[in-house]
Amino acid sequence: MSDEAIVFGLHAVRTLLQLHPQKASLLILQKGREDARVAEVTRLAQAAGVRIAHRDAKELDRMAAGDRHQGVCVQIKSAGVLGEGALDELLDKTTAPLLLVLDGVQDPHNLGACLRTADAAGVTAVIVPRDRASGLTPVVRKVASGAAETVPLIQVVNLARTLRWLKDRQVWIVGTDDEAPKSLYETDLKGPLAIVLGAEGPGLRRLTRENCDALIGIPMQGVVESLNVSVATGVVLYEAMRQRR
Numbered sequence: 303m304s305d306e307a308i309v310f311g312l313h314a315v316r317t318l319l320q321l322h323p324q325k326a327s328l329l330i331l332q333k334g335r336e337d338a339r340v341a342e343v344t345r346l347a348q349a350a351g352v353r354i355a356h357r358d359a360k361e362l363d364r365m366a367a368g369d370r371h372q373g374v375c376v377q378i379k380s381a382g383v384l385g386e387g388a389l390d391e392l393l394d395k396t397t398a399p400l401l402l403v404l405d406g407v408q409d410p411h412n413l414g415a416c417l418r419t420a421d422a423a424g425v426t427a428v429i430v431p432r433d434r435a436s437g438l439t440p441v442v443r444k445v446a447s448g449a450a451e452t453v454p455l456i457q458v459v460n461l462a463r464t465l466r467w468l469k470d471r472q473v474w475i476v477g478t479d480d481e482a483p484k485s486l487y488e489t490d491l492k493g494p495l496a497i498v499l500g501a502e503g504p505g506l507r508r509l510t511r512e513n514c515d516a517l518i519g520i521p522m523q524g525v526v527e528s529l530n531v532s533v534a535t536g537v538v539l540y541e542a543m544r545q546r547r
Contacts, residue, residue, distance in 0.1 A: 314446070314448060325451060333358050422449075423536075462513050484519070505528075511545050
């Protein structure tokens with residue numbers, strides 16, 4: 303069932319109105335904010351028949367939970383996150399799915415960045431645990447720049463159980479680990495695949511790691527020990543996309 307959500311920020315709002323105007327129910331503009339970029343989103347909303355309202359800055363601050371809204375918010379009809387049943391439907395429709403599994407990513411900026419990269423890399427769906435992980439917040443939607451409306455985000459109750467279920471569906475599970483003996487570039491990433499990345503700091507949890515078919519590492523040449531999860535997501539997904547093409 304759909305509910306109401308807020309998307310804010312000029313780029314995210316413009317992308318939404320360009321790609322999915324049917325989801326927008328109300329464009330909210332900051333009173334007194336008049337420039338070319340605001341005029342552009344206004345034209346897009348008018349062309350799509352979206353209602354427009356003007357509110358003071360404090361009201362937009364509240365909608366954006368104190369984040370930088372740049373004077374524009376849009377209220378959308380959103381299905382929000384999906385349940386585990388949606389994953390079964392997606393796999394039925396896809397012969398070689400590419401899934402991104404995020405094991406406990408709590409920073410909404412990182413989740414938003416991962417969704418944005420997932421959209422660019424043609425990911426079938428992003429899977430996250432329901433507990434101890436970021437959900438689909440307004441900040442996530444802003445950072446995702448429209449990808450939160452295009453990439454299915456599926457929350458599962460038990461991630462280890464979901465990985466076992468994916469194996470039964472002939473999906474190969476590949477986890478990333480700093481100590482993995484095999485490199486990303488030595489691994490076959492074609493076919494039905496789920497790429498699993500861990501949370502900021504602790505990485506993959508034990509049960510998650512144990513349910514992976516293979517563990518791979520990203521070669522590191524400098525002094526830093528690991529990459530930010532959103533950066534690592536981009537590296538792994540684009541190598542998978544290169545191979546799959």
